Amino acid sequence: MALNIIVCIKQVPDPEHFDKISIDTRTGSIQREGILSITNPLDRNAIEEALRKKEEFGGTVTVLTMGPPQAKKSIEDALAMGADKGVILCDMAFAGADTLSTARVLSVGIRSLGDFDLIFCGNETVDGATGHVAAQLAEFLDIPHVTFARRINIVDEETAMVERSIENGYLKVEVKLPAVISVLKSINKYRLPTVMGIMEAAGKEIVELGCSVCESAGITEGEIGIRGSPTKVLEIFEPPQRREVEMIEGKPEEIARRIVKRLHELEAL
Amino acid sequence: MKDVMVWVEQRDNRLMDVSLEMLQKATELAAVLKENVSAVLIGNECKDLADELILYGASKVFLIEDSRLQLYQSGPYVRITADIISEVSPEIVLIGGTSIGMDIASRVAATLRTGLTSHCVDLYIEKIEGKDQLVHIVPGWKGNMMLKIICPEHRPQMATVRPGVMEKGEPDHSLRGEIVSINPDIRDGDFKAKTLEMVHEEVEGISLDDADIIVSGGYGLYSAGGFKLIEELADAINGEVAGTRPAFDQGWIPENRMIGQSGKMVRPRLFVSIGASGAMHYTTGFSKANVIVGIDRNPKAAIFNVSDLGVVGDLEKIVPCLIEELKK
Numbered sequence: 001m002a003l004n005i006i007v008c009i010k011q012v013p014d015p016e017h018f019d020k021i022s023i024d025t026r027t028g029s030i031q032r033e034g035i036l037s038i039t040n041p042l043d044r045n046a047i048e049e050a051l052r053k054k055e056e057f058g059g060t061v062t063v064l065t066m067g068p069p070q071a072k073k074s075i076e077d078a079l080a081m082g083a084d085k086g087v088i089l090c091d092m093a094f095a096g097a098d099t100l101s102t103a104r105v106l107s108v109g110i111r112s113l114g115d116f117d118l119i120f121c122g123n124e125t126v127d128g129a130t131g132h133v134a135a136q137l138a139e140f141l142d143i144p145h146v147t148f149a150r151r152i153n154i155v156d157e158e159t160a161m162v163e164r165s166i167e168n169g170y171l172k173v174e175v176k177l178p179a180v181i182s183v184l185k186s187i188n189k190y191r192l193p194t195v196m197g198i199m200e201a202a203g204k205e206i207v208e209l210g211c212s213v214c215e216s217a218g219i220t221e222g223e224i225g226i227r228g229s230p231t232k233v234l235e236i237f238e239p240p241q242r243r244e245v246e247m248i249e250g251k252p253e254e255i256a257r258r259i260v261k262r263l264h265e266l267e268a269l
Numbered sequence: 270m271k272d273v274m275v276w277v278e279q280r281d282n283r284l285m286d287v288s289l290e291m292l293q294k295a296t297e298l299a300a301v302l303k304e305n306v307s308a309v310l311i312g313n314e315c316k317d318l319a320d321e322l323i324l325y326g327a328s329k330v331f332l333i334e335d336s337r338l339q340l341y342q343s344g345p346y347v348r349i350t351a352d353i354i355s356e357v358s359p360e361i362v363l364i365g366g367t368s369i370g371m372d373i374a375s376r377v378a379a380t381l382r383t384g385l386t387s388h389c390v391d392l393y394i395e396k397i398e399g400k401d402q403l404v405h406i407v408p409g410w411k412g413n414m415m416l417k418i419i420c421p422e423h424r425p426q427m428a429t430v431r432p433g434v435m436e437k438g439e440p441d442h443s444l445r446g447e448i449v450s451i452n453p454d455i456r457d458g459d460f461k462a463k464t465l466e467m468v469h470e471e472v473e474g475i476s477l478d479d480a481d482i483i484v485s486g487g488y489g490l491y492s493a494g495g496f497k498l499i500e501e502l503a504d505a506i507n508g509e510v511a512g513t514r515p516a517f518d519q520g521w522i523p524e525n526r527m528i529g530q531s532g533k534m535v536r537p538r539l540f541v542s543i544g545a546s547g548a549m550h551y552t553t554g555f556s557k558a559n560v561i562v563g564i565d566r567n568p569k570a571a572i573f574n575v576s577d578l579g580v581v582g583d584l585e586k587i588v589p590c591l592i593e594e595l596k597k
Binding site: 007013015016018019021023030062076098099100103126127128129131132134135136138139140143144145146147148164165166167168169170171172173174175176178186229230231232234235236237238239240241245246247248252253255256257259260262263266267268269 | 280340341343344367368369371372374375376378379380382383384385386387388404405408409410411412413414415416417418419420421422423432454461462463464465467468469470474476482505508512524525530531548549550553559560561562563573574575576577578579580581583584586587589590591593594595
């Protein structure tokens with residue numbers, strides 16, 4: 001048995017630097033200058049899971065992203081971790097996509113690659129954190145999906161057993177392949193690229209696909225990018241801070257006494 | 270019809286609280302639009318739950334019962350829900366953002382090719398270019414910014430809201446409504462992803478959702494001897510223990526005790542935060558608490574921007590005194 005696995009990844013701004021994001025008061029758009037980009041952390045768990053399944057059963061791991069030209073860096077990192085092949089969907093026409101439009105373009109890119117057994121995604125990204133794309137991608141591909149996966153066992157060529165986290169427990173889900181599965185952090189500990197891996201990655205293929213792949217699939221420009229996105233961002237603003245803080249000062253014993261007194265007054269105890 | 274519809278989630282034949290929170294919000298939105306609230310409920314032998322939904326504001330409940338639908342089955346749940354939405358054409362569909370709600374919302378929105386937002390912290394109607402639009406306020410970049418989003422052309426407008434973000438209403442026994450039972454058309458091919466079993470895992474203490482008082486610790490406790498202080502304080506104040514993502518990463522708390530945008534959203538009577546600087550993705554998780562106390566070493570910590578009472582100082586000195594004082 002050999003598994004043909006596709007991993008969808010996204011390059012995102014480094015969450016360590018999210019507090020540096022500001023609004024350009026002139027244009028009202030987001031200013032993220034000087035913020036480094038990284039591969040979405042959960043997507044690395046998805047790559048790791050694909051590599052482990054390949055190590056167990058044989059096959060290939062293809063990483064796929066949609067993004068600007070610099071997103072190629074995330075593909076290269078994945079190849080250095082051990083993925084076999086990279087695909088980047090890159091075109092100005094894809095820009096400004098919401099999750100529906102993103103899932104549509106990813107599905108077109110995936111269809112153009114031929115047969116596959118599994119698609120892995122991170123359960124959500126750190127920037128948008130919607131968690132929509134895996135299930136929506138499965139809808140466009142007309143295959144089953146499982147989200148919130150914390151364990152995946154491949155039973156045979158046609159079946160996987162998934163532990164799917166829910167609040168205070170999990171669901172045991174039997175899923176027929178091909179399927180889209182999005183993974184949680186707890187599924188594994190991902191590896192870091194080795195020097196050897198980085199050297200080998202230089203010889204691996206990265207395919208670039210533009211919007212002609214959509215045209216040949218019969219998808220019009222109105223269905224992709226910002227035009228194909230039902231949701232529109234009208235405004236971005238800084239969150240309001242509502243509380244007026246009362247600082248309690250003094251010696252520790254005194255502070256403790258005054259806090260407890262104030263909490264009683266505020267009917268919080 | 271231009272209903273405001275709620276997709277209701279049941280587990281073990283009990284309504285999820287977040288679905289009642291959505292019904293309350295749907296009732297408010299429907300009042301502005303002068304429309305009705307409807308609900309979709311899928312499960313097995315759960316008519317009594319449908320009756321309950323009426324008391325919480327649903328004037329019509331679409332009830333789908335089948336022994337094969339006892340547990341969440343993504344295939345048939347999605348298809349049945351999408352079919353009802355197509356038939357009824359609601360203006361808005363709200364779904365409680367549990368791990369299951371997120372799953373069905375995503376795929377239903379894709380099936381209907383309409384827009385969906387997640388983790389909304391506010392939802393209201395605004396007339397934009399002459400048309401009533403649902404405005405979705407959504408935190409972005411871990412809550413460092415807020416986004417105002419609409420879905421101008423496509424219907425329904427779909428949104429998920431995490432548990433605890435909105436308040437549920439009180440049941441009103443004078444309310445009357447209609448229950449529309451629908452026989453599900455279930456096919457074999459619907460179960461390509463088949464839920465075989467729901468496994469409950471024991472959680473220590475009471476759920477944070479129900480806690481009146483929460484004591485939460487952050488990485489600042491590292492140098493103050495770890496999380497023991499938080500546990501002692503929680504004991505003394507009769508509260509529940511929680512923490513930040515770094516506290517979870519340190520292994521001090523299990524994942525279901527992590528507060529914030531990627532963890533729990535809580536609204537207790539009292540929230541005490543200790544040794545956490547107050548990153549936005551953390552503070553978003555408890556911003557609706559009645560009273561917030563922030564204690565940290567750093568006088569410039571952002572936690573003081575969101576606290577009612579603030580204390581700057583050494584945690585290992587202040588917290589033990591606080592424990593002593595509370596025991597009196």
